[in-house]
Amino acid sequence: MAKKRVGKFPKAFRQMAxxxxxxxxxxxxxxxxxxxxxxxxxxxxxxxxxxxxxxxPAANSRESMLRSEANRLKRLLAEKVLEVDFFKGALQQxxxxxxxxxxxxxxxxxxxxxx
Numbered sequence: 001m002a003k004k005r006v007g008k009f010p011k012a013f014r015q016m017a018x019x020x021x022x023x024x025x026x027x028x029x030x031x032x033x034x035x036x037x038x039x040x041x042x043x044x045x046x047x048x049x050x051x052x053x054x055x056x057p058a059a060n061s062r063e064s065m066l067r068s069e070a071n072r073l074k075r076l077l078a079e080k081v082l083e084v085d086f087f088k089g090a091l092q093q094x095x096x097x098x099x100x101x102x103x104x105x106x107x108x109x110x111x112x113x114x115x
Contacts, residue, residue: 009036014044021045022061 009017017034021041024030031038 015048017041018045018048025062 017030017036018041020030020034021027022045027038027041031041034041
């Protein structure tokens with residue numbers, strides 16, 4: 001019965017794996033190809049590439065692209081929330097003016113044209 005390898009992988013192998021991780025689209029397949037766990041890849045990346053501020057992984061990695069897309073979508077969502085709040089406030093003002101006029105069901109400001 002063969003013994004399971006106990007100990008660290010060579011640093012060159014770990015660095016190669018992290019470089020491929022940064023370029024990879026399918027991390028699960030990469031981990032299977034290398035014969036290691038996906039979590040181990042992330043652990044190596046954290047140790048070999050310390051985070052520089054909040055920049056995260058290399059700019060060309062899939063994770064970086066996904067983070068930038070998530071940030072873009074968060075900004076877009078925040079803009080839409082502000083728009084909705086604006087229109088809710090405008091609608092409340094219109095409703096308040098209608099209630100103050102006391103003319104529920106009054107005709108619109110301009111009569112409809114008749115054919």
